[in-house]
Amino acid sequence: MSRIIIVGGGIIGVASAYFLGKAGFQAILLEREPTLGALTTAASLQAVRAQFTDPVNIAMMKESLDFYEHFNQMLDLPAEHDIGFHQQGYLFVSSEEEAAARMKARVAYQHAHGLPDVEFLEADELHRRFSYLAPEALAATFRAKDGWLSAHEALMGFRHAARRYDVTIRTRTEALSLLARGDRIAGVVTPQGGLEGDAVVLAAGPFTAQLARTAEIELPLQPVRRHRVVIGEHERIPHWGAMTIDEDTGAHWRPEGPGAALAWAEPEEPSPPQRHVSPDPQFTFRVMEGVYRLNPFWLDVAETLTRDNIFLHAGQYTVTPDHNPVIGPVAERPGLWVISGFSGHGVMAAPASARLLADLLRGALAPDGNPFSLSRPSLHQGGGEQMVI
Ligand SMILES: Cc1cc2nc3c(=O)[nH]c(=O)nc-3n(C[C@H](O)[C@H](O)[C@H](O)COP(=O)(O)OP(=O)(O)OC[C@H]3O[C@@H](n4cnc5c(N)ncnc54)[C@H](O)[C@@H]3O)c2cc1C
Structure with a gap:
C-alpha cells in the first residue's frame, strides 16, 4: 500500500485524506495548528454555488453540491451530524440596462453546459420574489x-x-x-525529524507555494487578503433571502442564522502567507455601503448596529492566474502533488476536487482527463473564470 503525506488540515486536506483513505492509501495528514480548519477555512463565507461560467467549474461544483446535499449518506454519518446546508439560492443582481442581454446569454450558456436550473429574472419577477431589493435592481440570475x-x-x-x-x-x-532524494520528493522534514512517503500532497492553503519553494519549485499561487463580516441577530435582515450579489460592484451578503454575513472582493495586492491575517476595521463600513445600493434595508441595519453585534474576520484567498485550482502532480518533481489555488472557492469545491485528486493518484483518471493540471495553458495566460465572488 502506498503511503501519502498530506500537508495541511483545512477542508481540502481533510477531504483529501478521506478520499485517499477510501481509495486504499495510507494517508498521514500534518497540520501545524492545534486544531483542523483554523486558517482560511475558518474565515470563509461558506457559500456554495454551481452557478459558474466555465464548464469545468460547473461540473466540479455540481458534483460538490450534490455531495453536500446528501452529505451524511455519502459519508455514512449519523443523522444528527448537521452541516447546516441552506439551499436558499444565489442571486446575481444588476442595475445596468445592458445586464439583461448579458445575463440571458450567460444563462443560455449554463443551460447548454450542464446547469439547466439557472433562472433569468426580469425586473417584475425579481421584485415579486425578492421584495428587499431596491427599485434600481433591473435583472438577475438565480439558482435555487x-x-x-x-x-x-x-x-x-x-x-x-x-x-x-x-x-x-x-x-x-x-x-x-x-x-x-535526487529529483524525487520522498517526504517532509518536521521538527520531530524526517517523515517519508511515496507521495507528498501540498494542501497548505496560502502556504502551499512557500513549501514548494523548499524544493525549488515555483507554483503559480498568490495569497490575497479577503474580508468577511458577520452581523449578529437583527430583525431588519430578511432571513429567507438568497446569497445576494451586486453584480455591478461585487458586494454581497447572505443570511446567517438570525443575522447575516457580508463580503466583497476588493482589489488588493498579493501578500506573503500569514497565520494571522489582520483585518482592516474600515471594511465593515465599506461593505455595508456596498450592499446598501441594491439592498436598502442595510441602511436601517447599519444605523442600529451595536459594536458587540459585528464580527470582522480576514483570511487569504490562494489565487491562480485563471482563478481555477491546481490539482495534480508537479512534473519536475516526481512524488510531489498539489491541491490548492482555489481562488475563493475551496469550500464549495472540496468534495469533487479531493475525489479528483484520489482518482488521479490511484490511476483511475488519466492525466489528460484532468482540467486542473499544472500544465493547462490558461494557467500561464490568465483569463478563465470571470465570476470571482
Ligand atoms: C474572506 C473569505 C471568504 C471566503 N468565502 C468562500 C466561500 O463563500 N465559499 C468558498 O467555497 N470558499 C470561500 N473562501 C475560500 C475558502 O475559504 C478556501 O478556498 C478554503 O478554505 C481553502 O481550504 P484549504 O484547506 O486549501 O486551505 P486552509 O483552510 O488555509 O488550510 C491549509 C492548512 O494548512 C496548514 N499549514 C500550512 N502550512 C503548513 C505546514 N508547513 N505544515 C503543516 N500545516 C501547514 C494551515 O495551518 C491550514 O490549516 C473564502 C476565503 C476567505 C478568506
Missing part, C-alpha cells in the same frame, strides 16, 4: 439549489468518515520543508 453551509461541520464530517480507513491526523506538526 445554491446556498451556504458550515465549513467546520463539513470538515469534521470528512474527519469522522476518514476514521474508517488508514488515515492518521497529526496536529501541532509542521512540515518545515520537503525532503528530496
Whole structure:
C-alpha cells in the first residue's frame, strides 16, 4: 500500500485524506495548528454555488453540491451530524440596462453546459420574489439549489468518515520543508525529524507555494487578503433571502442564522502567507455601503448596529492566474502533488476536487482527463473564470 503525506488540515486536506483513505492509501495528514480548519477555512463565507461560467467549474461544483446535499449518506454519518446546508439560492443582481442581454446569454450558456436550473429574472419577477431589493435592481440570475453551509461541520464530517480507513491526523506538526532524494520528493522534514512517503500532497492553503519553494519549485499561487463580516441577530435582515450579489460592484451578503454575513472582493495586492491575517476595521463600513445600493434595508441595519453585534474576520484567498485550482502532480518533481489555488472557492469545491485528486493518484483518471493540471495553458495566460465572488 502506498503511503501519502498530506500537508495541511483545512477542508481540502481533510477531504483529501478521506478520499485517499477510501481509495486504499495510507494517508498521514500534518497540520501545524492545534486544531483542523483554523486558517482560511475558518474565515470563509461558506457559500456554495454551481452557478459558474466555465464548464469545468460547473461540473466540479455540481458534483460538490450534490455531495453536500446528501452529505451524511455519502459519508455514512449519523443523522444528527448537521452541516447546516441552506439551499436558499444565489442571486446575481444588476442595475445596468445592458445586464439583461448579458445575463440571458450567460444563462443560455449554463443551460447548454450542464446547469439547466439557472433562472433569468426580469425586473417584475425579481421584485415579486425578492421584495428587499431596491427599485434600481433591473435583472438577475438565480439558482435555487445554491446556498451556504458550515465549513467546520463539513470538515469534521470528512474527519469522522476518514476514521474508517488508514488515515492518521497529526496536529501541532509542521512540515518545515520537503525532503528530496535526487529529483524525487520522498517526504517532509518536521521538527520531530524526517517523515517519508511515496507521495507528498501540498494542501497548505496560502502556504502551499512557500513549501514548494523548499524544493525549488515555483507554483503559480498568490495569497490575497479577503474580508468577511458577520452581523449578529437583527430583525431588519430578511432571513429567507438568497446569497445576494451586486453584480455591478461585487458586494454581497447572505443570511446567517438570525443575522447575516457580508463580503466583497476588493482589489488588493498579493501578500506573503500569514497565520494571522489582520483585518482592516474600515471594511465593515465599506461593505455595508456596498450592499446598501441594491439592498436598502442595510441602511436601517447599519444605523442600529451595536459594536458587540459585528464580527470582522480576514483570511487569504490562494489565487491562480485563471482563478481555477491546481490539482495534480508537479512534473519536475516526481512524488510531489498539489491541491490548492482555489481562488475563493475551496469550500464549495472540496468534495469533487479531493475525489479528483484520489482518482488521479490511484490511476483511475488519466492525466489528460484532468482540467486542473499544472500544465493547462490558461494557467500561464490568465483569463478563465470571470465570476470571482
Ligand atoms: C474572506 C473569505 C471568504 C471566503 N468565502 C468562500 C466561500 O463563500 N465559499 C468558498 O467555497 N470558499 C470561500 N473562501 C475560500 C475558502 O475559504 C478556501 O478556498 C478554503 O478554505 C481553502 O481550504 P484549504 O484547506 O486549501 O486551505 P486552509 O483552510 O488555509 O488550510 C491549509 C492548512 O494548512 C496548514 N499549514 C500550512 N502550512 C503548513 C505546514 N508547513 N505544515 C503543516 N500545516 C501547514 C494551515 O495551518 C491550514 O490549516 C473564502 C476565503 C476567505 C478568506
